[in-house]
Amino acid sequence: MASSSPTTLPPPPAYHTSLLAAHNCRGHIHLILGSNPLAASRATQSLAAGAKPIIITSVPAADLHHAVAAHIASGAVTHLARAYEENDLSTLGRQEVDHVVDAVFVTSSRDPIAPTVSATCKRLRIPINVVDAPALCSFSLLSVHVDGPLQIGVTTNGRGCKLASRIRREVAAALPDGLGSACATLGDVRRRIMQEDGKAKLHPSAKGAEDEGVDDSVDQTAAFNKLVTEADADAAKTRRIRWLSQICEYWPLKRLSAITDADVAAILKSYPTSTSPDLPSGATPQPRPTTGRIILAGSGPGHPDLLTQATHKAIQRADLILADKLVPAGVLDLIPRRTPVRIARKFPGNADRAQEELLQQALDGVRAGQTVLRLKQGDPFIYGRGGEEVAFFRAHGLGDRVVVLPGITSSLSAPLFAGIPATQRDVADQVLVCTGTGKKGKPPVPPEFVASRTVVFLMALHRIGGLVGELTTRVEEDGVWESDKPREGETTGRRRALWPLDTPCAVVERASCPDQRVIRTTLRFVAEAIEQEGSRPPGLLVVGRACEALFTPAEGKTWAVEDGFKGLDLDLGVELELGNGEGEGVVSEGGKDVAVTSS
């Protein structure tokens, strides 16, 4: 369990960890002291990073290890056949850094000069690595998996390189083939879109549409909390880059790894301008299909075991699947290979257009006699536009061809997976499911405080500050807050009861997915907690006393984070256990860091 307090400094971490970084070594001078196989492998690593290694060793050329000799013979590595001298550190380097070398590798821990070299390097701020001598090092090397531009590095921070290497292998084995080349392809697409859109003289704020590509560690951009309304002009101009960023966020890795030229062409072709695609004008009479049908089905909150049998059958039998972007990867994995799948290009500012596209594709499919499955996340009728879709198909004369299948909604299951009973005797006797974002991005009227009420807000975390403000303070518009105005039949208005700032609440993200996260706090600190902890969409907010029905906050802690999903444990016959707020399932174990970069 990690927790933070805005008023006091966070407690020191339980284990010492390192700052992991991807170092740009192009053109750097690396000194390698030694002539053993490790010297050869350091030279290989150094060359792979674009550096220029210099091997210094007084071992006679004829006695050099063959791998070292091969490097030298290739001309890529400079060889100084003599003993190391202290002024090598400040004379062999690049001119632009006053000839100070960029890094030093001592490849034998028994080398008697290692302590002196280390001390001098540390004094001169030259990064130094001495094999098997952590005390003499200012940096250590990670156990690295490389696949094209993708590098994954693991360190146990001195707890054992064999263990690090094993973890690295397991992490790499869990990744689909072709992920490295997918990183390369997606990187190229991104660059092309940035260039083309740049030529179109975008508003500078369009930059925030995607990460800047320089820092892979932030999973949340500074623009995260900015509400993008559907009418946002910039959103229209940055559609393609937003779509690309959604692909990277939501497509299953397997699907990303198999990205094809046709996918790339589709991404590049999409929305170069803001004109709408041609769509039928509502109720124009169309030929009636004879066999086609549409199944509108919910796929549950995330875990594939939460799919209903009915939806599973529909997945197996459909001719065409049109999936919303939030449909979980584990569910998409169940789709037979032969079945074409299209994923909605939904992102802030493009929701209506993506919806129109999918509906048009559904109509085309049904008219061609296909069984089209509209696969939605959670339950199709809970903020899934399911009702609108049924109305759309009715308007096109296909009402009798539509079947709607329910799904487990995140609004009720995410609280459960976070150990929050939405109702409980003497705690909460009602549940309200709300949206945090209204139509056209307008804030909806906030629900009134009722002490025994549990409120679940979907689509709310990107504007958490605004939402908390509306729930807890009286905002006046022309002297009267919307919800205080007299309702029909009333002559005087009624004050809306406000939520106390110390009302317990919980942010539940990616419920039932392996990377589920729960942040438990109060309305007072929730915005700050999200700001500090970052986002892991999709997520929702649960507000009310029920959040503390099975959880007791630790004294003096303003929020607590629980990371990881324990699974359904059905195979083991073990009862489903609920998180107890005591930090079980934490994935960032002390001592083990995993770094991922796709430079």
Ligand code: SAH
């Ligand atoms: N029809 C869906 C909701 C669609 S609206 C359902 O019944 O679940 C999308 C919102 O649902 C997201 O913004 C988020 O608030 C919530 N959501 C969806 N899946 C979630 C999950 N696994 N964990 C937490 N919240 C989720």
